Amino acid sequence: MTTNGEGTTAVKPLKVALLGCGVVGTEVARALTTNAADFAARVGAPLELIGIAVRRLGRERDLDVDPALFTTDAEDLVTRADIVVEVIGGIEPARSLMLRAMEHGAGVVTANKALLAADGPTLYEAAARHGVDLYYEASVAGAIPLLRPIRESLAGDQIERVLGIVNGTTNYMLDKMDSTGQSFADALEQAQALGYAEADPTADVDGFDAAAKAAILASLAFHTRVSLDDVHREGISEVSSADVLAAQQQGCVIKLLSICERSRTADGAEAVSVRVHPAMLPLDHQLASVREAFNAVFVEATGAGQLMFYGPGAGGQPTASAVLGDVVAVARHRRAGGRGPGEYAYAELPVLPMADTVTRYHVRLDVADRPGVLAQVAGVFAAHDVSIETVQQRQVTGDDGVDRAVLVVTTHAATDAALSTTVEELQKLDSVDSVAGVMRVEGTDSRGA
Ligand SMILES: NC(=O)C1=CN([C@@H]2O[C@H](COP(=O)(O)OP(=O)(O)OC[C@H]3O[C@@H](n4cnc5c(N)ncnc54)[C@H](O)[C@@H]3O)[C@@H](O)[C@H]2O)C=CC1
Ligand SMILES: N[C@@H](CC=O)C(=O)O
Numbered sequence: 435m436t437t438n439g440e441g442t443t444a445v446k447p448l449k450v451a452l453l454g455c456g457v458v459g460t461e462v463a464r465a466l467t468t469n470a471a472d473f474a475a476r477v478g479a480p481l482e483l484i485g486i487a488v489r490r491l492g493r494e495r496d497l498d499v500d501p502a503l504f505t506t507d508a509e510d511l512v513t514r515a516d517i518v519v520e521v522i523g524g525i526e527p528a529r530s531l532m533l534r535a536m537e538h539g540a541g542v543v544t545a546n547k548a549l550l551a552a553d554g555p556t557l558y559e560a561a562a563r564h565g566v567d568l569y570y571e572a573s574v575a576g577a578i579p580l581l582r583p584i585r586e587s588l589a590g591d592q593i594e595r596v597l598g599i600v601n602g603t604t605n606y607m608l609d610k611m612d613s614t615g616q617s618f619a620d621a622l623e624q625a626q627a628l629g630y631a632e633a634d635p636t637a638d639v640d641g642f643d644a645a646a647k648a649a650i651l652a653s654l655a656f657h658t659r660v661s662l663d664d665v666h667r668e669g670i671s672e673v674s675s676a677d678v679l680a681a682q683q684q685g686c687v688i689k690l691l692s693i694c695e696r697s698r699t700a701d702g703a704e705a706v707s708v709r710v711h712p713a714m715l716p717l718d719h720q721l722a723s724v725r726e727a728f729n730a731v732f733v734e735a736t737g738a739g740q741l742m743f744y745g746p747g748a749g750g751q752p753t754a755s756a757v758l759g760d761v762v763a764v765a766r767h768r769r770a771g772g773r774g775p776g777e778y779a780y781a782e783l784p785v786l787p788m789a790d791t792v793t794r795y796h797v798r799l800d801v802a803d804r805p806g807v808l809a810q811v812a813g814v815f816a817a818h819d820v821s822i823e824t825v826q827q828r829q830v831t832g833d834d835g836v837d838r839a840v841l842v843v844t845t846h847a848a849t850d851a852a853l854s855t856t857v858e859e860l861q862k863l864d865s866v867d868s869v870a871g872v873m874r875v876e877g878t879d880s881r882g883a
């Protein structure tokens with residue numbers, strides 16, 4: 435405790451160091467300075483921004499703070515703080531700086547899903563060893579309160595499944611491609627301009643970002659260490675406008691989904707399955723109406739049933755909201771003299787290979803229009819134990835004036851291995867000109883799906 439100039443008792447401020455002043459960092463710094471009085475009242479002590487680590491000094495910024503706060507010496511800054519906010523991104527130097535901060539007794543707040551998915555355990559163990567908080571609500575689904583509900587509110591329940599849209603950039607792109615027919619490249623450029631995309635947008639487009647988030651969600655939901663390498667990952671770079679059109683013709687929309695499920699190995703042992711891939715969803719599914727950079731996540735738990743979390747999944751201010759919520763939580767813990775709940779990876783469930791995971795496919799085939807072709811195609815599905823749910827056939831006339839047919843097959847649930855082999859075998863049939871599109875299907879009722 436200290437005494438202020440008027441002789442009244444004042445509480446010692448908690449020192450906050452900010453690492454990174456990009457899209458998110460700028461909004462965190464703005465809020466900490468603009469809303470200082472509210473933060474002080476909510477925490478019971480002022481939050482004093484003692485420095486902002488940047489790569490380059492003297493850069494013009496849209497931020498009205500004391501220029502003396504900027505420093506390029508992040509290593510020194512983290513040793514002087516009670517709370518360190520890491521919004522640099524990437525693996526290094528973010529990891530070393532966070533470890534150094536914890537060694538010096540600081541609580542850490544980060545939005546860095548890439549690092550948590552690649553090497554979370556190193557950070558969780560450091561936090562436990564040094565008795566400090568490591569909070570990362572912003573790392574998954576931006577502003578949406580999701581990790582704390584999973585870690586704390588549902589701690590008395592058993593989570594069976596977490597399924598949703600957790601990447602704002604790709605949802606924005608797929609939405610624009612679907613609703614306005616915008617090109618892939620233009621939609622990506624817009625998402626970047628709006629501050630949704632990662633510094634390297636291939637992290638979004640190729641599904642790494644969604645996979646990192648799936649790893650974090652699965653780790654928390656199933657009390658099991660799941661890393662990025664455990665997650666089956668497919669991005670949206672292969673999604674063509676023909677796929678988008680084909681989905682529309684089926685009354686569906688394509689979304690990039692992250693799916694974390696409790697599952698079983700072939701010999702019946704408990705396991706988890708964690709995957710990210712584009713999938714067709716029927717238009718009446720709740721996730722189908724998630725537009726622009728919004729995220730939505732279903733959490734299914736034994737007792738609670740189905741819960742849905744929805745909101746802005748990316749962008750400076752929404753992400754800063756989650757970061758600041760964590761800052762206040764960590765600050766309150768420091769005031770109370772403790773730390774919040776950490777990670778409990780006691781279950782150690784194995785992660786099921788994608789080949790053994792049960793999914794459904796929508797397959798579009800360009801085939802010869804002659805008797806027996808449908809039976810031949812159906813035979814390949816049957817040979818691999820993949821049951822067909824529906825088949826639609828449309829006649830088309832090729833450029834050469836010859837009649838061809840487009841077959842659209844939707845399967846029942848089967849292992850991913852069986853479905854992949856089926857598609858490989860279909861490609862070898864003389865009567866099949868091409869497998870024009872293969873897309874997983876989620877959200878419609880089918881045996882086991
Ligand atoms: N932008 C978004 O919507 C969201 C971002 N995140 C995460 O938040 C973090 C920050 O993201 P953004 O602000 O969008 O990225 P950004 O690229 O706009 O900002 C990062 C800033 O860190 C600076 N920086 C890089 N290395 C540095 C170093 N060694 N020392 C000091 N500064 C350094 C960069 O110059 C840049 O200004 C990332 O981990 C990202 O994955 C999480 C949720 C949403
Ligand atoms: N690039 C990410 C940002 C938030 O995590 C996204 O688009 O979702």
Ligand code: NA
Binds near residue numbers: 571572576580581756
């Ligand atoms: Na969140």
